[in-house]
Amino acid sequence: MEFKEQYKKYLDAVENQIDRQFMIEELPQKTVLEAMRYAICGGGKRIRPILVQAAAELCGANAEDAARVALAVECVHNYSLIHDDLPCMDDDELRRGRPTCHTVFGEDMALLAGDGLLNSAFEILSDVTEFKTLSDGELLAIIRCLSAASGVYGMIGGQVVDLQCEERDNVTPDELIYLHNHKTGALIRAAVRCGCLCGGVNQNEKTEEILDSYAQSLGLAFQIKDDILDVTGDEKLLGKPIGSDADEGKNTFVTMFGLDGAKRYLSETTGEAKEILKPLGEKGKFLDSLADYLLSRKY
């Protein structure tokens, strides 16, 4: 299967899961359901759920179960975006070319919609009736992996360091990498690991190690590219103003290494990710193409 075709297969599977999960019901709390749906149905590249499904397929997992796990990972990602955009955090008004959740629904509903999406991830993963092949032990391992990645020792920890670094101008490269390994990297790594767990706990140890190293390089490359796009991207394609990182006083790979330095770093890190996959041969082809795709993306 061609890269684009396989990408679309994974994308359709997760979009279908999202659409089915976040229906608007006629309940007194309908507004928060609308806010959640608005946020998570707002498009996006769906990189994390695609990574879950690609890793799962590599590890011989059931595709429907993998799509369900992918849904849970995407819930965590979108909760973090809603909360990051709030006035007391990055105070962003646009995301993916649309007003942010709090701009449309108010701060209170956006806060609760974010809470609701984080919580949803665990409602989804603990609903055993929705899984065809995953055992209780596998689901628990997935919950453990995802909650560790999204918690204070993972993504939330990275967000804390990000906020602290905004107030300083002497941030070191090591700090910047720590920040992104936690803020972005932890969930990307967990996506791949959760995909592997769909194929069974400790079933594919060698493959899992390779995919974990790949995920680490890919996560870093992803963030460097984001920082480059914030400077060189097209506002219409990005769906948000150019230079917003600099406006918010953020330290980025571009402010740290310069534009050329960041581009070189991106190229190296992407090369690393591709190199790591080699032992997988043909089986690693989709993830290899995904690294190229993320390198050349316009948004």
Next chain:
Amino acid sequence: MEFKEQYKKYLDAVENQIDRQFMIEELPQKTVLEAMRYAICGGGKRIRPILVQAAAELCGANAEDAARVALAVECVHNYSLIHDDLPCMDDDELRRGRPTCHTVFGEDMALLAGDGLLNSAFEILSDVTEFKTLSDGELLAIIRCLSAASGVYGMIGGQVVDLQCEERDNVTPDELIYLHNHKTGALIRAAVRCGCLCGGVNQNEKTEEILDSYAQSLGLAFQIKDDILDVTGDEKLLGKPIGSDADEGKNTFVTMFGLDGAKRYLSETTGEAKEILKPLGEKGKFLDSLADYLLSRKY
């Protein structure tokens, strides 16, 4: 064992779990660990974790496992308090006689500390190495129960309706009860149900039914008492200003039924909770005394 002694046993067990779980580590994200610890170590009656442990003991569960589940339930409760107190929500400056989390740590850190505590509940419940007797299936059932209660069809849903009702003066008794059944009731019910699940899934069906009915009446009584204390309580004991509900335009059982009406309703609902326990005989003694204790509490 006397009521006070048993209460203290459960209280000490959960305080011990909290203290052990939320240690401050020397990490770049230390601040959020401090904010979480500040919030969850701020005392409180610990009613929910006590209910978990009492129900678990009734269902023959392992006490240490029950205390661990109790910890997770208390994490969810404290996350909800931090987020409820935020300026975009109830905007409260005092809780349990201390400045609220965002007053001390700032809105951004409080938001993330709340997120971190919600997430912690699922990190705790999926860490199988920390449980002595609970099976994977039992842990998944507990995660399912807790996440359903804390999500948009439970506690978050109730919070949404609460915010919406503040803007209206024609709230009906049915709406007020819907609101509290979700905002407060869902988690109290889940605490009791999670306790039962510690004794095994579908192991104690008759007892579970009785305890679930008890939890529903107790949850309602708990909220009516809260509303009465907001009018008649002692500020020093309550740790927050009297009349803050009215100041925030909240609809309460006192604004709805008058003070005497609310007191009558409290007495009836507490009576119901006690009546429901009768078939349990001596085994229901602690929960019976707990209903009395909550009826006469001063804070």
